[in-house]
Amino acid sequence: MSKKKLATVWLGGCSGCHMSLLDIDERLLELLKLVDIVKSPIVDTKEFPGVDVALVEGAITSDEHLHEIHNIRKKTKILVAFGDxxxxxxxxxxxxxxxxxxxxxxxxxEAESVDKGQIPCDDAILKLLPRVMPLHEAVKVDVFIPGCPPSADLIFYVLSELVNGRIPVLDKERLRYG
Ligand code: SF4
Structure with a gap:
């Protein structure tokens, strides 16, 4: 069986979901026999490549995020909303x-860390959307992993199912115990 291509992406989130992904620990080695991570915050690829599975952390907060999620959707077979x-x-x-x-x-x-601050000009910062959105309001999402962050066990289960060509079943029991 050829290896699947996996991307992990960080939009409007705190990176806690990616930290939980790393908490899979040595089981990552099992997964890496079945997947190549071709894009992630630790793989410096500028263009988003075509992938089998994309885990997307974070909400859509800016016009850049919106553009990015549409591009990811076009190039991804299974798009996973990763975390709350x-x-x-x-x-x-x-x-x-x-x-x-x-x-x-x-x-x-007004932030305590700011000394005589000023709001940057429009060209200098991301253009924030009037309303922050979850992924499914912008694109079709195939799998939802809830949790803030999701547990490492739950992430491992979902990835194991996906890389073996199965859609994970996230029923009440599974979500209760991770
Ligand atoms: S779901 Fe929680 S841990 Fe994940 S990015 Fe959002 S705030 Fe951070």
Whole structure:
């Protein structure tokens, strides 16, 4: 059986889901017999290649994320919403009820770490969308892995099923015990 191609992507998230992926520990070696990781935050590929499976962490917060997720969808057979930010928009969507000018002011002017800050000009920062979205509002999602972050056991189960050509069953029992 030829090796599957796997990508892991980080959009509007905190990287905690990727940390949980690394918590698979030595079982990663089992997976690497069946997959090649061709794109991830630790594989410096500029272009998104065609892949069998893409794990996408984080919500869609900016025009750049929106462009990226459409590009990923075009080049991916099985797209996985990886963690609660990707599944529901979760923490990044806490800004949704707040006017954009107040969001930018809090980050660039009022934050405790800022000394005489100013809001950067439009060209200097990502163009934030008016509303943070989960992945499925922008593209078709094939598999959802909930959790903030999902447990390493759950991630390992999902990846094991996918690289063996099966769609994982995430029923109540599985989600309760990871
Ligand atoms: S789901 Fe939780 S751990 Fe994963 S990116 Fe979002 S906040 Fe971080």
């Amino acid at each position: 930010c990707a599944v529901t928009a979760n923490v990044p969507s806490l800004r949704n009820p707040i006017p954009m000018k107040d969001v930018l002011s809090r980050a660039y002017i």
